Amino acid sequence: MECTFIIARFDPDRNPQRYHQRFTVSAEPTDKILDCLIRIRAETDPSLAFRASCVHGICGSDAMLINGRVELACQKLVRDFKTANNFVIEPLPLFAVLKDLIVDLEPFFEKFRQVRPYLITEGEAPELERLQDPQKQKVIDPALRCILCASCTASCPISRVNEDYLGPAALLRAFRYIFDSRDEAADSRLVQLDSEDGVWGCKTMWWCTDVCPKGIPVTKCLGQIKRALKDNRARK
């Protein structure tokens, strides 16, 4: 069947203006949106730029706006949309567009680096593995599904109004280490997040949870950070 794709185009090297271009492509109901983009590039316009790699929702390359909502193009099929085979494809919001559907994620990863996204421990490591109670590990389990696709941060209204706000993805990674029973820097991590640019920037708007292509309850995880901060204060 025939599908219509209206795609946001931008190549600052050739034209400072952004515009939208209409393509028609034949597709099966079970084709991914990404398959359609690949077909448009192969058959019609090889200059159409987008990122993609694993094509099954694990590498996190191809988050974009599909019909106004942030999705992974490889994880949505044509049949998933009730839009009479019409699609509007645009780059992720929030970030600067480099070309067509490709955005500059450097600011996203910079926030990520700020939360010290690695295990911090003191003293010598034991000879064998550190023991970890499987029940304690369960706490961070949802956050381990994160693929750094930036869908949550791109959809977060607070990230749009406060450019210093760490944003849900970086906070989720902070959560992953704060509540990892092996990590020994939880207190200093919590202090770092105790501000409006940190976890209090979150106003529980649920967009991050709503758009997460891996089904991570991001807002709830951030809520656990807030609760830990409140508990710490109560103790003092």
Added chain:
Amino acid sequence: MEHRYDVVIVGSGLAGLRAAIELGHSTRVAVLSKVFATRSHSGAAQGGIGAALGNEEEDSWEWHMFDTVKGSDYLGDQDAIEIMAKDAPRTLIELEHMGVPFNRTAEGKIAQRAFGGHTRSFGQAPVKRACYAADRTGRVILDTLWEKALQMGIRFFNEFQLIDLIVDEGRCCGVVAYELATGSIHVLHAKAVLLATGGAGKIYKTTSNALASTGDGMAIAYRKGAPLEDMEFVQFHPTGLYKLGILISEAARGEGAVLRNRNGERFMERYAPTIKDLAPRDMISRCILEEVRAGRGIDGKDYVHLDLTHLGEDVIGKKLVEIIGFARTYAGVDASREPIPVQPTCHYMMGGIAADADGHVIMDDKGTIFPGLYAAGECACVSVHGANRLGCNSLLDILVFGRRSGKEIRRFVQSAALPAATPGLQQKYAALIQGMLAKEGDISYGQIQAEMREVMMDKVSVFRTEKGLQEAIATVKALKEKYRRIHIRDKGRLFNRELLDVLETGYMLDLAEAITLGALFRRESRGAHSREDYPRRDDGRFLLHSMVRLDQDGVPQLFTKPVTISRFQPKERKY
């Protein structure tokens, strides 16, 4: 732009990252990758990483070594396999210390599960050897190593395409790369270069591999005179999602899932009475196709069912979350209630750049090294997987040999001087790219890729014959001729993906030819290489590594290298 480093690592998957972490404190190291580091294909590994930790039941590195040798159909080099099996427990402890969130046993140790071909007591029964983090093991290890590299301040060149190796008087002294975002050429001078560029599954029509898995490093090393080893051994994973090839992890069978034909029969009981659905991948892929040929595919079609319905919510919800999602998203199947349609999918290259256990690229059957050039991970052939790789030995291979390469490179660069920078390279390669963009032609990369993928899938996949292979080699040669007429329509500078597609097509054609030549040479059936016209293994003639190298005129020449056999003499391979 010109840059100077001690070491340039090409590829940011686990082999490249592990080597970078080894080198980061003591040398100036840069990691260059065609995709952003966390998009690397190591992240798609699902089921686990093998190590005889014995956390769940008794295990030993010797059993692991034996299983790997037997799984390789006795073609793996046993000295290298011994190194890997012995180093596996240390590797796992190291990963845990870095922060990898492995699943845990009730007492808090790293949890382990059964996996294909891994047994106790030299083949007696399956053993729990695969350490795992649900069914996203590769992804969490990739994240952890990348984060470690960030902590160490390692310099990444993300979205840089490798264009060439700089080789001066036989020594590798850097790389030339193309920056996707700007279209500019970067020359990175270095004392040593490590290729960790991964596999080449995109040569085949149906594959579990990422779009980026186009064998760039293998092809570029080959063009620079390095031999490729055992290229005919291409692994088809038995359980790719029907029509799509997306991987449904062997972990499903490790947790108790079974394969069924159209009669609902658990057919692997007939083929591998001892370990059944946990037989190695080469064997199960053949069995699925045998069932299909006998008319026992589902609805008489070319797929079978993978049945998880009896596993229960607990196993599915805790250990197989991702694959349940894949089945739901792409096949519309609720795997807790109905079986998943599966068929073999191109998954892994056992062959690759001939390398030793310290990562040196080697040039001949005597182990002469290519100075300054190293290879590790799927792009290399050490060879630990021989004719067939066991599940969960790949993550192990790339971490063990990534680390060892890093150590060896550190030793080398501490004594080596930085080679004199060859002048004029930037202009030379910028002109080359300009020439490609300006060239007139009448064929698109898409046409060539489609024909290559079709013929390789049809004639050079699970079952092979002389006639089919001859047809394939003729087609690939004709496609190489057509490639000269390839046309790039996009003349843009920023993110010119078509230019990359064209380069990748050239790399894949070279590798398709090497794979097919190896398959023609090997008139026997061994591991993943199954010749219907030579159905038996022939140790008398072919207990050898096949090597293919380009001569001075660029024509591929075959030669052989002996297999190292230390502990286990070849025996019939039964499961």
